[in-house]
Amino acid sequence: MADHIQTLEARVAQATAREDHVDALNALAREIRRTDVRRALSMAQQANTLACAPSHSYPRGQADSLLTLSTCNRLLGQNEQALAQALEALAVYQQLNDLTGQQATLSHLGALYCNLGEYPTALDFQLQFLSLAEQSGDLRNQSTAALQIGFTYSEMGRYAETFPYYDRGLTLCQACGDIQTEARILNSYCVDSTNIGEYSKALAHGRRSLQIFETIGDVYGQGVALGSIGEAQAAAGQYAEALESLLQALGVLRAAGNDLNSYEAICISYQIGLANLRRGDLDQALLHLQQTLASASAAQIKIVEYQCHERLAELFERRGDLRQALEHYRLFHAKREQVFNETSDQKLKNLEVLHRTQQAFAEAERQKQLREDDRHYFEQLAKLQREFFSTATHDLKNPLSGLSLGIDLLELHITPTDKDAFEILAGMRGGIERMIHLIADILDLAKLETGRALVIEPIMIAPLLRMLVQDHRLAADQKQLTLDLQVELGDLAIECDAAQLRRALDNLISNAIKYTPIGGRVTLIARYTPADMIIKVIDTGIGIPTHDLPHLFERFYRIHDADHLEIEGTGLGLAIVKAIVEQHGGQVWAESQLGAGSIFSLRMPLSRAHAR
Numbered sequence: 001m002a003d004h005i006q007t008l009e010a011r012v013a014q015a016t017a018r019e020d021h022v023d024a025l026n027a028l029a030r031e032i033r034r035t036d037v038r039r040a041l042s043m044a045q046q047a048n049t050l051a052c053a054p055s056h057s058y059p060r061g062q063a064d065s066l067l068t069l070s071t072c073n074r075l076l077g078q079n080e081q082a083l084a085q086a087l088e089a090l091a092v093y094q095q096l097n098d099l100t101g102q103q104a105t106l107s108h109l110g111a112l113y114c115n116l117g118e119y120p121t122a123l124d125f126q127l128q129f130l131s132l133a134e135q136s137g138d139l140r141n142q143s144t145a146a147l148q149i150g151f152t153y154s155e156m157g158r159y160a161e162t163f164p165y166y167d168r169g170l171t172l173c174q175a176c177g178d179i180q181t182e183a184r185i186l187n188s189y190c191v192d193s194t195n196i197g198e199y200s201k202a203l204a205h206g207r208r209s210l211q212i213f214e215t216i217g218d219v220y221g222q223g224v225a226l227g228s229i230g231e232a233q234a235a236a237g238q239y240a241e242a243l244e245s246l247l248q249a250l251g252v253l254r255a256a257g258n259d260l261n262s263y264e265a266i267c268i269s270y271q272i273g274l275a276n277l278r279r280g281d282l283d284q285a286l287l288h289l290q291q292t293l294a295s296a297s298a299a300q301i302k303i304v305e306y307q308c309h310e311r312l313a314e315l316f317e318r319r320g321d322l323r324q325a326l327e328h329y330r331l332f333h334a335k336r337e338q339v340f341n342e343t344s345d346q347k348l349k350n351l352e353v354l355h356r357t358q359q360a361f362a363e364a365e366r367q368k369q370l371r372e373d374d375r376h377y378f379e380q381l382a383k384l385q386r387e388f389f390s391t392a393t394h395d396l397k398n399p400l401s402g403l404s405l406g407i408d409l410l411e412l413h414i415t416p417t418d419k420d421a422f423e424i425l426a427g428m429r430g431g432i433e434r435m436i437h438l439i440a441d442i443l444d445l446a447k448l449e450t451g452r453a454l455v456i457e458p459i460m461i462a463p464l465l466r467m468l469v470q471d472h473r474l475a476a477d478q479k480q481l482t483l484d485l486q487v488e489l490g491d492l493a494i495e496c497d498a499a500q501l502r503r504a505l506d507n508l509i510s511n512a513i514k515y516t517p518i519g520g521r522v523t524l525i526a527r528y529t530p531a532d533m534i535i536k537v538i539d540t541g542i543g544i545p546t547h548d549l550p551h552l553f554e555r556f557y558r559i560h561d562a563d564h565l566e567i568e569g570t571g572l573g574l575a576i577v578k579a580i581v582e583q584h585g586g587q588v589w590a591e592s593q594l595g596a597g598s599i600f601s602l603r604m605p606l607s608r609a610h611a612r
C-alpha cells in the first residue's frame with residue numbers, strides 16, 4: 001500500500017503532459033482518500049483545475065476529479081457539495097459516453113442518497129447502475145448493484161424486495177467468481193434474516209460468509225461475519241454460542257488492527273453485554289455494558305450509549321438497586337431524546353440539501369433545454385438566411401441588370417437636348433447602382449458570417465497600404481482632404497486573405513473620407529508588435545456619439561442624427577469589416593469624440609499560429 005502510494009507520488013512528480021498529470025493526481029487522490037481525506041481533496045482539486053483549463057480542457061480527467069472530490073466531501077460530511085460534484089461528474093461521463101465512469105458515479109450517488117435517507121432517489125440511481133452494468137455485461141458491477149439495491153430496500157424495511165436482490169447478487173457473484181462481494185451479500189443476508197426472525201437462514205448465510213472471508217484471508221470481513229452470526233445466535237436464544245462467536249469476533253477484529261474503540265468492536269461488545277444479560281449472567285453483563293458505555297461515549301456513538309443505559313437500568317432493576325436503575329433510565333431517556341433531536345435536525349438539513357440540489361438540477365436542465373431551443377432557432381435562422389440570400393441574388397440582381405439595360409436603351413431613344421429626361425435616367429441609374437451595391441454587401445456579409453473559407457497567403461503589408469491610399473486619393477482630393485500614410489512596418493508580411501483585408505480597410509478609409517468635412521485630414525498608421533499588426537484609420541471628421549459606439553459594428557446600424565443621415569450609406573460596411581477581421585482571428589474597435597474625429601483600429605495576428 002505504502003509502496004503503491006510512493007509509485008503514484010512519483011508518477012505525479014514526473015508527469016509532464018497535462019493529461020498525464022491530471023490522471024496521476026486523480027489516481028493518487030483516489031488511493032489516499034480513506035487514509036488522508038484532506039490531502040486527497042487538495043489533489044483532486046488540483047486535478048480538476050488543470051483538467052478544466054479553458055485553453056485545453058480534458059473532460060475525462062475533469063469527471064474523474066469531480067467523482068473523487070465528491071467521495072472526499074462525502075467522507076467529510078459535506079453532502080451538498082458531494083451531491084453537486086457527483087451529478088456534474090455523471091453529466092460529463094454521459095457526454096463522453098463513458099459507461100465505466102457512469103457506473104462508478106451512479107453507485108456513489110446511490111450510496112449518497114441512501115445516507116441522506118432519500119431512499120427512492122437512491123434506488124433510482126442504483127437501478128440505473130444495474131441496468132448500465134447489464135448493458136455493458138459487467139457481472140461484478142451487476143452483483144455490487146444488486147447488493148446496494150437490496151441494502152437500500154432493507155433500510156426502508158422492505159424485506160420482501162431485499163432478499164430477491166440478494167439472491168440475484170449471489171447468483172451473479174457465483175457466475176463471475178467474485179467471492180468477496182458474495183461474502184458481503186451473505187453477511188447482509190444474515191443481518192436482515194435476523195431482523196425478520198429467520199434465525200436458521202441467518203446462521204446458514206452467516207457461516208458461508210465467514211467461510212469465504214477465511215478462504216480469502218480477509219480478517220476484517222471475518223470479524224464482521226462473526227459479529228453477525230453472534231447477533232443471530234443471541235436473537236435465537238443460543239446465548240452460549242452467541243458469546244463464543246462474539247468474543248471470537250472481537251479477537252479477530254483486534255488481530256485485523258481494529259482497536260476496541262472502533263464502531264464494529266463497540267457494537268460487538270454491546271452484543272456481548274446483552275447476551276450475558278439475557279442468559280442471566282449479571283456480573284459479566286455489567287462488566288461488558290460498562291466497558292461498552294465508556295468506549296461508546298469516548299467515540300461519541302450515541303445510539304450505543306443510550307442502549308447501554310437502557311440495559312444497565314434493566315440490570316440494576318433485576319438486582320434490586322433501584323437508585324442506580326432510575327439514574328440509568330434517566331440517562332437513557334436524556335440521550336435518546338438528544339439523538340432523536342439530532343437525527344431530526346440532520347433529517348431537516350438533509351431535506352434542505354436535497355431540495356437545493358434538486359432545484360439546481362432542474363435549473364441546469366432548463367438551461368440545457370433553452371440552449372437546445374436556441375441552437376434549433378439559430379439553425380432555422382441560418383437556413384432562412386441562406387434561402388433568402390440565394391433568392392436575393394436571383395430575384396433582385398437579375399431585374400436590376402435588366403433595368404440598367406433598359407436605361408441604356410432609353411438613352412438611345414431620347415433627343416440629346418432633352419436634359420430633364422437625361423437627369424431622370426441618371427437618377428434611376430444611381431438608384432440601381434446603390435441597390436446593386438447594397439445587395440453585393442448583403443451577400444458578402446452572409447458569406448463571411450457563414451464561415452466562407454479564406455484564401456490565406458503571406459502578404460507584404462506596406463505595398464498593399466500604399467495601393468489603398470492611391471485608390472482613395474481622388475475621393476480625398478475632391479473633398480480637399482489630406483490623406484496620409486505612416487507605415488512602420490518595413491518588409492513585414494502577414495498571413496491573411498489579401499482581398500478580404502483590402503475590402504475591410506477600403507470600408508474604413510471610405511467611411512473616414514465620407515464622414516470628414518471638406519479640408520480635414522485622414523491618416524493611416526500601421527505598426528506591429530511581436531504577434532500582431534495594428535492599423536489605425538484616423539479622421540478629423542464629424543465623430544460618433546459615445547452611446548452609439550457599442551453598436552457601430554452591428555449590421556444596418558446607422559447613427560440617427562442629421563449630420564450622419566444626410567450622408568448616404570447602408571449601415572453594412574462596418575459589419576463587413578468586423579466579420580473579416582474576426583475571421584482572421586483579429587479585433588476591430590472604434591474610439592471617437594463627437595465633432596472632433598474618430599479612430600478605427602484593427603488588430604490582426606501576424607501569422608495563423610498567433611490567431612486566437
Ligand code: ADP
Nearest residue numbers: 511512515543558559564569570571572573574
Ligand atoms: P454606412 O454605409 O452607413 O457608412 P457603416 O457600417 O460603414 O455603414 O457605418 C455605420 C455608421 O457608423 C455610419 O452610418 C456612420 O453613422 C457611422 N460611421 C462610420 N464610420 C464613421 C466615421 N469615420 N466617422 C463618423 N461616423 C462614422
